[in-house]
Amino acid sequence: MNGISNEDMDVTIEICGSAGDGSIASGQILNLAITEIGYHVMNFDSYPAEIRGFGKSVAHSRLSNYPIHTTGQLVDCLIALDDPHSTTSLATLKENSVIIYDSKPMDYHEENQAIAGYIEPGMIGYGIPLRELSVQAVGSGKSRNIVSLGAIAAIFRIPPKAFHSAVKKRFGGKKQQIIDSNIMAFDLGYGYAAKLEKADAIDFGNKMFPVREGIKIISGNEAVVEGCLDAGIKLYAGYPITPATKILELLAKKLPKRGGVVAQTEDEISAIGHAIGGGFAGRRCATATSGPGLCLMVEMLNLAVMAEVPVVVIDSQRGGPSTGLPTKTEQADLNLAVLGASGDSPRPVVAPANVEECYHLIIKAFEIAEAFQTPVVFLLDFFLSNRMEDVLFGEVDQAAFGCYEEVLAEEGESGYERFALRGDGISPRAYPGMKGLQHTITGLEHTEKGLPNYNAENHRLMGAKRYNKMRKLAGQWPEPKPFGMEGELEVGIIAWGSTIGSAMEAVENLNKRGVKAGGYFPRLMWPLHEEALRLFASRCRKLLVVEMNTTGQYANFVDQTIGTRTVRAARVYAGPYPVDDILAAVDGL
DSSP, X not given: OTTOOSSSOEEEEEEEEETTSOHHHHHHHHHHHHHHTTOEEEEEEEOOSSTTOOSEEEEEEEEESSOOSSOOSSEEEEEESSHHHHHTTXXXXXXXXXXXXXXXXXXXXXXXXXXXXGOOTTOEEEEEOHHHHHHHHHSSGGGHHHHHHHHHHHHTTOOHXXXXXXXXHHTTTSOHHHHHHHHHHHHHHHHHHHTSOOOTTOOGGGSOOOOOTTOEEEEHHHHHHHHHHHTTOOEEEEOOOTTTXXXXXXXXXXXXXXXXXXXXXXSHHHHHHHHHHHHHTTOOEEEEEOHHHHHHHHHHHHHHHHHTOOEEEEEEEOBOSTTOBTTSOOOOOHHHHHHOSSSOOOOOEEOOSSHHHHHHHHHHHHHHHHHHTSEEEEEEEHHXXXXXXXXXXXXXXXXXXXXXXXXXXXXXXXXXXXXXXXXXXXXXXXXXXXXXXXXXXXXXXXXXXXXXXXXXXXXXXXXXXXXXXXHHHHHHSOOOOOEEOOSSEEEEEEEOTTHHHHHHHHHHHHHHHTOOEEEEOOSEEESOOHHHHHHHHHTEEEEEEEESSSSOHHHHHHHHHHOSOEEEEEOOOSSOOOHHHHHHHXXXX
């Protein structure tokens, strides 16, 4: 299929249905099964925005025998659990693709809605009685999705035992009868499809790899939760909002078992207030929200900056403005995260590139918050929060993110000044109750002792103190690792957050074409690593900044740092940034 070989396996499968057809569940089982035979997975699901909707629901999984950076654009195999919805996915199919559909659906389809009518020469169509086989297995059509997985396994030669194991994991909390009936549904689908012509271009069974011990298939939100727990978080306060709600739900189950507290508050303002209070008391605390909630939190972020209280605010960006597109992705909160404030309100902003970094970087966010006594904004987006990858968590890479330690006052210290002016902006911190270290904290401008003060010179010194922290962090944070070719470059691509994966793949494609290309992919969004940015720009004849927003928010920061040499590829897709669009932008430079 378009160059796929058994030596270089790279297959994208979509399972498309209506909400309630089990598309997402079957995608999860497929992902589990494929990792059982040693392959890599990147999955991203799409579903209706309504809490209970009946719109299009798609499980999209890219499966490969080598590490991958994106979910892939074009689809090798489409499983149609709902013909009308599936016909809208036809534009994403490759020329020589596989379509699996229900040959005996319960409802009659109009001719222009039947997926079988769209199978073109060169495509392989497999009409399988999904509903009939499901009825045999479970007495109803509700396991059509599992039957379709059996068909995939037979057609692409994936060992059935891998799916049996995956079904047991997926339905592990259910009654044994449910597990057995779903395995039967899978086996019936496998048995039926095993008699059909095989898609010879895709053969997973021909090349299997050792299972990597300790591998997890988890989402960005789940990785953030694991990172929060391993960082020793003691308080999480949140208000439900897509796509950050999963963080609240998972921590509500797990954090109390670690001796922590979860509070679902009445709104986002209260949530960040809880977290700041816990930070003041000397505990690691966090809250999570999306763009609309971050708007409400800005005043309290200001308080944490002025009072120098550590707290981590996770923002999973979604399409905006206002309520916008709750289940679509965007990278348009950067300006709000960096600049949203009254007055000068400097705070670090970090953004992971993939699911593994969601775990490692959230741990670093807590360290930075404590070491620099500041709120830290942690930027996810809908795509990164919800996409799933196979990851193996190891030690945090100190060379990539740096090492940061808290500066504490000594108990019993006389004449303690909580906001003592020091060159790096870091004053020794004291927790409430530490002997002899009583102090005042206020949202008003204050003296070194914390007492309100409105003197202009004092305000200048304290403002400089707060900004000196950012200078120290920029100097301490390691330079981004170079990606792509070394030396002088024809094209340099700058990207951040979840778009880094697409940019990495674009750089790799350009290098294969013979174009000398490289990437600059920061994880510290603010403060800027200005020297590293200027150095990278000086190596490039042409520069392209890739991000998912309309105005080029990071590109504006780049321009302010290096001049106006950048070209912006800022787009709003409501989904992952297509690699082909980056390549087209490069061709147009």
